[in-house]
Amino acid sequence: MRFTMAVFALQAVGLGMFSFSTLAQEPLKVSSFSTVLTEIAEQVGGAKVQVSSHVAPGVDPHEYEPKPGVLKVASSADVVLLSAKHLEGFVGKLQQVVGPNVHMLAVGDRIPSLLIKTEAGTLERVDDPHWWHSVENMQKAVRIVRDEFSKLRPESRSYYEANAQKYGKELGELKEWALGKVAELPRDRRKLVTSHEAFQYFAKEYGFTIYSVEGLTPSDQPSSRKVAELLSIIRAQKVKAVFSQDSANPKVLKQITAETGAILGPSLWADGLGTGDAGTYSGMFRHNVNAIVGGLK
Amino acid sequence: MKGSPLVRAVVVFLVILSLGWPLYHLSKLEEQKVATAEAETKQQVSAEAQLLELELSFTREAKAFEIRHLGNVVWRKEAPGLQESTRLPIVFPKEGVELQIRAELEGSGLSAIRCRLTTPQGDEYERSVWGDGNINAVIPFP
Secondary structure, eight states, rough: HHHHHHHHHHHHHHHHHHHHHHHHSEEEEEEOOHHHHHHHHHHEEEEEEEEEEEOOOOOOOOTOOOOOOHHOOOOOOOEEEHHHHHHHHTTTHHHHHOOOTEEEEEGGGGSOOOESSSSSOOEEEESSGGGGGSSHHHHHHHHHHHHHHHHHOGGGHHHHHHHHHHHHHHHHHHHHHHHHHHHTOGGGGGEEESSSSOOHHHHHHOOOOEEEESSTTTTTTOOOOHHHHHHHHHHTTTTOEEETTSSSSSSHHHHHHHHOOOOEEEEEOOOOSSGGGGHHHHHHHHHHHHHHHHOOO | OOHHHHHHHHHHHHHHHHHHHHHHHHHHHHHHHHHHHHHHHHHHHHHHHHHHHEEEEEEOOEEEEEEEEETTEEEEESSSEEEEEEOOOOOOOTEEEEEEEEEEESSSSEEEEEEEOTTTOEEEEEEEEEEEEEEEEEEEOO
């Protein structure tokens, strides 16, 4: 009898260990609502994560709404990655659907904010959600994602750390390149006129002053007073180029170029990764820096 | 000399005029040359006054070192000494300048370069950059 009990106990322990090791080898299921965070998750998680990316490159995340199929995928994830800082207006609904067992990692909320006006003429300010336009913020986001993955899969900690270190180094080299590129531009020409206010973090890191046509989202419409103010600034500061962006209507910018003589520079990727060469963070960032420096030289 | 005094007077006047014109022209050219030379000297003095003085200290010997301003190489030296100084032909605007430095260093390990910049107005700025291996950095002044 004792022998039989011992055999059963050993079998139970063995089965438990087998299940545990199987579970440990399963990739971490990550559900991402940001193109930038999808790249971070893939770089840090490598072969030990399975990332479902829900927002396609070039899609305006300000207007994005998840469909039922997406909510179902998110419900079965181990962790949901959110850009945060109020960018995802659907977060309350998402939290309700996925329930308490899925961890929602609001990456942007752990990164210091710059404030942005909600509407022209008002004093109300909210956190600017476009934190990824600072490479330093990207490096912070990499560490946040690395720590979360390590918490969920402690046995893979060293793997995530090595990947995060490698990707962080690449980001450091990207920042070094960007500083060198921006240094080609005299400081008094670092005036960035864009469609909507998405480049504050970039401006702070690389010494630009921002003048935007629209407000927080590309759908905000500028008042005629604001357009007149911009025309006056562009003439007075002798701004050579103004920039549209992926998800904005360049109509007002075209009017501005016609009246000031400034050129309409290449379109910038403002709300996440783009397509083609801009389909990676490095590609997107290099595109923006080259476009801005080339236009304002 | 025969003839009407009026005719003689006219002839004398024409002779004087024919001699005077080239003399006037020559003296004017001389004045212009002097003015140009003075302007050139003034420009030279002014350009000298605009030069930025840069003193560099390296903690490790470098194989090559260069400074770029607005994307252009303004100073380059192969195998510079541990202490170097140079004058850079850069205008220092009120917004300040950024110098991009690239140093290819001997050996490996952490090293630093100290840069002391003096503007024509006498303002001094000191910055240090650190790097592991080669150094490639943009230094803002101020």
